[in-house]
Amino acid sequence: MDLKEAMKMIGAGWIQRPKGFRVRFDRRQGDQWISDAFPSEGEPLLTSDVMAWELARRFAEAARKEATGEAEGEISGITVVDDKGRPVTFYGTDGIHVLNPRVQA
Amino acid sequence: MNAMEAELQKLKEVSEMVTLYGPGIVRSLIILVVGLVLAKLFLKYSRLILRRLNLKEATLSVVVNVLFILIITLFVAMAAQFLGLKAMVIGRILVGISLVLIGIVVIFRPLIPTLPFKVGHTVKTGDLLGKVEGTTLMNTRIRTFDGKTIFVPHSKVLNDYLINYHLIPNRQIRIDFPIGYREDLLGAKAVLSEILAEDPRILKTPPARVFVINLNQDGVQLAAWSWVKNFDYWRTRCDLLEKIKLRFDHEGIGFGMARRLVHIQGASSEGRTGADNLVSSVEDKTA
Numbered sequence: 493m494d495l496k497e498a499m500k501m502i503g504a505g506w507i508q509r510p511k512g513f514r515v516r517f518d519r520r521q522g523d524q525w526i527s528d529a530f531p532s533e534g535e536p537l538l539t540s541d542v543m544a545w546e547l548a549r550r551f552a553e554a555a556r557k558e559a560t561g562e563a564e565g566e567i568s569g570i571t572v573v574d575d576k577g578r579p580v581t582f583y584g585t586d587g588i589h590v591l592n593p594r595v596q597a
Numbered sequence: 598m599n600a601m602e603a604e605l606q607k608l609k610e611v612s613e614m615v616t617l618y619g620p621g622i623v624r625s626l627i628i629l630v631v632g633l634v635l636a637k638l639f640l641k642y643s644r645l646i647l648r649r650l651n652l653k654e655a656t657l658s659v660v661v662n663v664l665f666i667l668i669i670t671l672f673v674a675m676a677a678q679f680l681g682l683k684a685m686v687i688g689r690i691l692v693g694i695s696l697v698l699i700g701i702v703v704i705f706r707p708l709i710p711t712l713p714f715k716v717g718h719t720v721k722t723g724d725l726l727g728k729v730e731g732t733t734l735m736n737t738r739i740r741t742f743d744g745k746t747i748f749v750p751h752s753k754v755l756n757d758y759l760i761n762y763h764l765i766p767n768r769q770i771r772i773d774f775p776i777g778y779r780e781d782l783l784g785a786k787a788v789l790s791e792i793l794a795e796d797p798r799i800l801k802t803p804p805a806r807v808f809v810i811n812l813n814q815d816g817v818q819l820a821a822w823s824w825v826k827n828f829d830y831w832r833t834r835c836d837l838l839e840k841i842k843l844r845f846d847h848e849g850i851g852f853g854m855a856r857r858l859v860h861i862q863g864a865s866s867e868g869r870t871g872a873d874n875l876v877s878s879v880e881d882k883t884a
Contacts, residue, residue, distance in 0.1 A: 507794040509801075539798050539829070542836040583792070584843035 510574035512537020513544035520566040544572045552591035568594040625676035632672025654717030721760040768830045775816035775853030785850045789821045798829040816853020
């Protein structure tokens with residue numbers, strides 16, 4: 493195997509760099525949960541995961557109320573995803589975090 | 598008597614001249630003053646209005662200055678007409694002055710020292726970092742990032758070193774810091790590499806690099822070097838520092854820091870050799 497081929501293989505197995513980040517969440521509509529995110533499709537993605545997690549945290553605080561899990565418009569399951577919708581690990585813990593998790597009835 | 602008559606004749610001539618040209622001169626002066634005031638007001642408000650169009654600072658300055666000169670020229674021509682000059686003559690004079698000015702600029706341009714930046718560039722001169730807001734004949738107006746407007750004489754700019762951050766599109770972020778000698782070096786390098794690889798703002802080429810840059814009293818000096826676009830530099834650097842701190846804490850990798858162990862001559866020598874007790878100086882030791 494030549495060096496170029498090996499480097500290609502290493503690159504393919506290495507961390508795939510995302511193009512950007514979104515804050516994803518679920519919103520209660522009627523009797524079901526609708527998935528939504530910001531910035532929405534077509535808007536420029538956030539390029540900083542630090543900023544994305546900060547926005548997620550503030551969004552969770554703003555959305556947090558007497559959570560019943562059933563109220564119309566209630567927001568839960570806030571997390572950060574990449575451009576392909578895959579969950580992004582929180583840089584501080586290297587783990588997946590969901591803020592304002594859904595209340596289990 | 599003849600001298601008296603001559604004086605009176607002179608006064609009469611002056612009086613006739615004032616009667617003939619006085620009102621025209623006064624009107625011309627009024628027009629010039631009004632023109633200058635209007636041009637100044639135009640300069641102020643047009644800059645504010647054009648700024649809303651998101652024009653580049655350099656383009657904005659050129660547009661506003663050209664319009665300013667045109668307004669001044671218009672009022673000078675009007676004033677000249679009130680003095681009694683014919684339109685054709687005024688036109689010729691203005692064209693002549695313009696040609697002379699262009700000639701002077703073209704001929705002497707190689708001798709005129711040029712500033713190594715344009716309006717809108719981010720520069721560092723001496724210990725001053727900021728954005729160039731404008732230049733005049735005497736000085737450069739720099740807006741620092743903490744909101745101060747500083748007027749720097751051209752002589753200082755031309756005689757001091759100057760870094761212009763706009764001439765190249767990308768910039769290197771260098772983060773160098775120590776970890777303790779007993780920490781997991783390979784683990785630390787792996788975490789650093791991951792942090793750099795995950796950030797979409799860090800350019801693929803030239804590739805980001807992580808390496809050991811020194812072994813000193815603070816610990817094992819690690820270096821994480823990566824390239825980003827100029828615009829992303831500051832935010833990315835801050836983000837990387839935050840990520841490194843938190844991830845290293847999470848992974849249990851301790852940062853290095855200089856510690857000093859002081860051996861005092863004549864202090865309790867239990868369990869120590871004579872050689873130890875001879876050490877009277879300050880010894881650096883990294884935890």
